[in-house]
Amino acid sequence: MTLWIAIVVLTVGAAALALLPLLRPRRSRSSLEHAVQFYESRRQELERQVAAGLISESERAASEAEQARRLLAIGRQQQAAEEQGHDAAFRRKMAALLLLLGLPLLSIPIYLRTGTPNFPDQPIASRVAPNGDAEMAQALQRIELHLASNPNDARGFEVIAPAYMRLGRFQDAAFAYRRVIAISGETAERLADLGEALIAAQNGIVSAEAKEAFLKAVALDPSFAKARFYIALATEQDGDAAGAVQKLQDLSASLPEGPGKMRVEAELDRFRAEGKAPARPQSGPQSEAGRALSALPADERAKAIEGMVESLAARLSTQGGSFEEWQRLIQARVVLNQRDKAATALAEARKALGDAARAELDRLATSLDLKGTP
Amino acid sequence: MIVEIGHYALVLALALTLFQATVPLWGAIKRDSALVALGPYAAIAQLLLIGISFAALTHAYLGSDFSVANVYQNSHTLKPLIYKWSGVWGNHEGSMLLWVLILALFGAGVAIFSRNLPDDILGATLAVQAMIAAAFLAFLLFASNPFLRLAPAPFEGRDLNPILQDPGLAIHPPLLYLGYVGYSIVFSFAAGALIVGRIDAAFARMLRPWNLVAWITLTLGIAMGSYWAYYELGWGGYWFWDPVENASLMPWLTGTALLHSAIVMEKREALKIWTILLAIITFSLSLLGTFLVRSGVLTSVHAFAVDPERGLFILIILIAFIGGSFTLFALRARAMESGGLFAPVSREGALVLNNLFLAVASLAVLVGTLYPLALEGVTGQKISVGPPFFNLTVVPLMLPLFVAIPFGQRLAWKRGDLLGVTQRMGLAIGLSFIATLIAAYYIGRGPALAIVAIGLGIFILLASLDEIRERAMRGGTSGALRRLIGLPRTFVATALAHAGVGIMVIGIAFTAFEKEAILSMKPGESVKLGEYTLTLRGIAPYTGPNYTSTVARFSVHDGTREVAELRPAKRVYIGRQMPTSEVGRHRVGFSEVYVAIGETSDGAHVDLRAYWKPFVTLIWLGPALMALAGLLSLTDRRLRVGAPRVAARRPERLEPAE
Amino acid sequence: MTRKQKRLAILGGFGLVLVSALALILTGLRDQIVFFRAPSEVVAGKVKPGEAFRLGGLVEQGSVQREPNQMVRFRVTDGPNTIAVTYQGLLPDLFREGQGVVAEGKLDASGAFTASTVLARHDENYMPREVADALKKQGHWQPGKAEGAPKP
Incomplete structure (x- = not known):
């Protein structure tokens, strides 16, 4: 409400200020008047110059003749203008009307389109962090300071690296993992974490360093699924699509049923869909953590998956997302046997993505045997 | 709520500019002073609204309101307070808001000092200024809105680039913008004069203070930017011929040319077409600079906003304003009859020479800056045009100009006496020759060209100061001090600004001996x-x-x-x-x-x-002196729009108003 | 001199300045420009040894070796191909492994690149445009994802 009062005050205030001169008119200054003054000052200047001996008398005379010609020309222009009729009163009314109506008629619809009325200010001081994000930032700051003076504290780097990953500071996460490895030695887990951070930092490109990390991880633990998966992706990015498919198929065969296997299969589906299309970098780190899950015990895994799905759902419904993300959510719901929630998500997706993704969503609904509101 | 009020104020400002772009213009064409009078008040209201908007964004920054997307992306709770302030304009959206704020500031400035402007020019000028504001406000609201919100709001921002955490950042962009945007008012005056068809000496005088203000701020802005790069980047360089630097140098070169040609127009009714053209070109180059900086089309160490779509928006604005003004120019070109004749060797001739070299130098910079873009567009080849190109083209164009400065400022109007001028400078020439020899002796061996350039700088400096001395001493030593104080400020300012050029040349030349x-x-x-x-x-x-x-x-x-x-x-x-x-x-x-x-x-x-x-600080002290001289010139009473006070009262008796 | 002759002389002077300025600009454009090349183009033999050019790409992870006397060796990559670079001097603040870089210099007879200048950029998120283009050509760059992919 206060906002709307402010809007009215601003609008009326601006219009009133702009219309003020209609009540208190400005003293008119015609061009001729201005020109007369200007040339008068010039004449005085010329006199001064003659007095100071800077120019000769004849030069002054020539200058003045020139000025006189200018004045005559302006006077003629002015006369021509004055011969036009006067409709001053009508024009003033029009101007006032234009302003009083035009201002709100233009600005309020535009504001309603671009603005977010009723959205309160949220200065940080007035906010209570519900999920400890602010505390986490402060804790992070403390750990960083601690690490700056204790660069050999592996435990500290181990704690901070996943926090960096969550904040999207992948370079820093990679740096932290490298420190951990340098201090406490290589394990398959640590190497794979490092590789993952490197990939995230490179927007999904498996760099040489990342690949090397995964290869080392596999050398330490040949059955380590996460590392094998990325090696397969690296193979694809090196241009060897067939090799990648081979590796993925081997990996899929060795995995038990579960999200990890689903992820690998999804990747294989992509290859099939692309029909061995030239290698593109794979859609990146979005779902990578999924495979790390396969290492967890079964009950923990289920809980973790559920949590991830819920957070994805929350994010998509508040901030929206791409078709792929919606697809992931819907598929996950189906897998988790939450068919009603899957249908809701489908309906939401239709609303959020609009016409652009209708065909794809229809296809998805059919393949999953879902009835979303069309 | 404050954020939303700021947002609405911005929208309202857009609506108001549309009003200001039409009604005063209508008044100017119909010669209806009541309608024209609405312009200044609308301009002031516009400044207030954009000011509210800017204050609201600043408020959001200071309170770390991360529900504002712009604050989230560019601030952080742990950032020192001064960088929360400067963070407001340290990003694309905020800097464009600053851009329109400064635009409104200049519009309101004209409005406040408008008492002596004739109705027609005032109405048309404010209308054109409002058109520019409307275009950029629309760009701001629809393509880079700083007031977009985030729900749910994050709890921590994403910081500002540490290299931008520098006190220089707090002052540099606002100053540079002040200069860039300052030329908008010069453009508006030129377009206004074209619309009402009044292009004469009196107009040149109206233009002059605004031209000076824009020039002073741009000069200071460039100098500060150069100084910032010098001590912050740690490369020890002061000028890199980076596209963004070029983008500010081009309007400076043509703006300086404009400053000189407008004097000819004011004093001699000559060079009118050229002066108007320069005003249009200078602002066009400022817009081009904004485009280059904001679109990131050029690879540049400064590009902190890379967004081709926004670039396209600005490109359209650029084309619309340049195209519009040149069409207007073509329509009115015939109405601008040429004025006084002059001999080639004369003050006018010297100023024409100045304009020729400055304009051509600006052209060389323009070609060097845009050529990589054009080549890539045509052939797909990527190249970079670096310092060697600019040193090869701009330096030879500047040297003759520097040589001409001391002579030009002493030549008489209409017909000058080059020999006499040279003789009068005998003392300065002799002294600078000796000084150069002493300098060369101390430096020892070094590139001859640099020593010549040092000599040239000393010559410009001494000759400029000598001119002040000579004028003060004219008529004997007694009363010299009184005459010195009584000298017209514009005259002293000219000499000091040229002395500033000399100082800068000395500083630059000495870089060869570092x-x-x-x-x-x-x-x-x-x-x-x-x-x-x-x-x-x-x-x-x-x-x-x-x-x-x-x-x-x-x-x-x-x-x-x-x-x-x-x-x-x-x-x-x-x-x-x-x-x-x-x-x-x-x-x-x-x-x-x-x-x-x-x-x-x-x-x-x-x-x-x-x-x-050696002498590196002279590189920035020179421009600082130039800007100071500009300020001095601005305070010259004769320059105030209109005329001396005595004359200002007289017309009231002649034509009693309303 | 008659008035006509005078006017001709002035116009001639103008023309002379303009023509010489244009000549300068054209000479500059012919001799003073530097081409930009990606490692793949260099490997494909588009650059002659001894020709100055700008090499752009990513600094390969783990390739930076600092030696005494401020000598630095690193490799610049655009994915499929890699060029070894040597440089003597201070590296810019933003020079980091895995980040975009532009180096100006020459190839020697053995195909190694000696840089006279190394440029990195002000903004740590900013990819030099030529580098981005070169990487795009190799399919290793997705513009929409520069912001960092979110984690689930």
């Missing part, structure tokens, strides 16, 4: 830099509020006497692993010892880059 040492040092080792010895005393870590740094401690010796201790540092902002340099500098007169260090891997030795830079 001493450089790039090496690796251990504590206790020394290196010789010119007359100074730099000794590394120690390397120590240091932890600041949000960074760790390696600080190297150097002592500077002049012979055996220690004259200074320097502490250059390499900072790494915690968590980001992103280093920045803190330069150590010791000033001796106008010269400097300058040390920057690299990253140390072992703490036992440090890589460094050290310079002895």
Whole structure:
């Protein structure tokens, strides 16, 4: 409400200020008047110059003749203008009307389109962090300071690296993992974490360093699924699509049923869909953590998956997302046997993505045997 | 709520500019002073609204309101307060808001000082200014809105680039924008004069103060930007011919030309077409600069907003304004009859020469800046046009101009006497010759061209000061001081500004004689830099509020006497692993010892880059003097729009108003 | 001199300045420009040894070796191909492994690149445009994802 009062005050205030001169008119200054003054000052200047001996008398005379010609020309222009009729009163009314109506008629619809009325200010001081994000930032700051003076504290780097990953500071996460490895030695887990951070930092490109990390991880633990998966992706990015498919198929065969296997299969589906299309970098780190899950015990895994799905759902419904993300959510719901929630998500997706993704969503609904509101 | 009020104020400002773009223009065409009078008040209302908007965004920054997307992306709760302030305009959206704020500031400035402007020019000028504002407000609201909100709001922002955490950032962009945008009002005056068809000496005088204000701020902005790069980037350079630097240099060159040609127009009714054209070109180049900076189409060390779509928007604005004004120009060109004749050797002739060289230099910079774009568009080949190109083209164009300065400012109007002028400068020529010889003797061996350039700088400086002396002494030594104070300020300002050019030339020429040492040092080792010895005393870590740094401690010796201790540092902002340099500098007169260090891997030795830079500060003191001279000129009473007070009252008697 | 002759002389002077300025600009454009090349183009033999050019790409992870006397060796990659670079001097603040870089210099007879200048950029997120283009050509760059992919 206060906002709307402010809007009215601003609008009326601006219009009133702009219309003020209609009540208190400005003293008119015609061009001729201005020109007369200007040339008068010039004449005085010329006199001064003659007095100071800077120019000769004849030069002054020539200058003045020139000025006189200018004045005559302006006077003629002015006369021509004055011969036009006067409709001053009508024009003033029009101007006032234009302003009083035009201002709100233009600005309020535009504001309603671009603005977010009723959205309160949220200065940080007035906010209570519900999920400890602010505390986490402060804790992070403390750990960083601690690490700056204790660069050999592996435990500290181990704690901070996943926090960096969550904040999207992948370079820093990679740096932290490298420190951990340098201090406490290589394990398959640590190497794979490092590789993952490197990939995230490179927007999904498996760099040489990342690949090397995964290869080392596999050398330490040949059955380590996460590392094998990325090696397969690296193979694809090196241009060897067939090799990648081979590796993925081997990996899929060795995995038990579960999200990890689903992820690998999804990747294989992509290859099939692309029909061995030239290698593109794979859609990146979005779902990578999924495979790390396969290492967890079964009950923990289920809980973790559920949590991830819920957070994805929350994010998509508040901030929206791409078709792929919606697809992931819907598929996950189906897998988790939450068919009603899957249908809701489908309906939401239709609303959020609009016409652009209708065909794809229809296809998805059919393949999953879902009835979303069309 | 404050954020939303700021947002609405911006929208309202857009609606108001549409009003201001039409009604006063209608009034100007119909010669209806009541309608014209609405313009100034609308302009002031517009400034207030955009001011409210800017204040609201600042408020959001200071309170770390991360529900505003712009604040979330560019701020952080742990950022020092001053950088929360400067963060407001340290990003694309905020800087464009600053752009329109300054635009409104100039519009309101004209409105406030409009009492003596004739109705028709005032109405048309404010209308054109409002059109520019409307275009940029629309760009702001629809393509880069700083007031977009985030739900749910994050709890921590994403910081500002540490290298932009510098006091220079707090002042540099606003100043540069002030100059860029200042030329908008010059453009509006020119377009207004074209619309009402009144292009004469009186118009040139109306234009002059605004032209000066824009020129002063742009001069200061460029100088500060150069100084900022010098001490912040740690490369020891002051000008890199970077596209963004070029983008500010081009309007400066044509703006300087405009400053000179407008004098001819004011005093002699000549060069009218050219002056109007220069006003249009200068603002077009400012818009082009905005486009280049904002679109990131050019690879540049400055590009902190890379967004082709926004670039396209600005490109459309650019084309609309340039196209519109040139059409208007073509329609009115015939109405601009030429004025006084003059001999080639005359003050006018010298000013034409100045314009010729400045315009051509600007063209060379333009070609060098846009050629890579054009080539890539046509052939797909990527090239870079670097300092060698600009040094080859711009320097030879500037040298004759510098030579001409002392002569030009002494030549008489209409017909000058070159020989007489040269004779009158005998003293200055002799003194500068001696000074150059002394300088060359002390420098020892070096590039001849640089020594010639030093001589040239000294000549410009001495000749300019000598002119003031000569005018004050005219009529004997008695009363010289009184005459000195009584000299017209515009005259003194001209001489001082040219002296500033001389000082800058000396500073630039001396860069040829700087001493450089790039090496690796251990504590206790020394290196010789010119007359100074730099000794590394120690390397120590240091932890600041949000960074760790390696600080190297150097002592500077002049012979055996220690004259200074320097502490250059390499900072790494915690968590980001992103280093920045803190330069150590010791000033001796106008010269400097300058040390920057690299990253140390072992703490036992440090890589460094050290310079002895003779007279380096002159590079920025020169432009500072030029700007000061501009201010002095601005205070000249004769220059005030309209006329001296005595004359201002007279017309009221002639034509009683309403 | 008659008035006509005078006017001709003035116009001639103008023309002379303009023509010489244009000549300068054209000479500059012919001799003073530097081409930009990606490692793949260099490997494909588009650059002659001794020709100055700008090499752009990513600094390969783990390739930076610092030696005494401020000598630095690193490799610049655009994915499929890699060029070894040597440089003597201080590296810019933003030079980091895995980040975009532009180096100006020459190839020697053995195909190694000696840089006279190394440029990195002000903004740590900013990819030099030529580098981005070159990487795009190799399919290793997705513009929409520069912001960092979110984690689930």
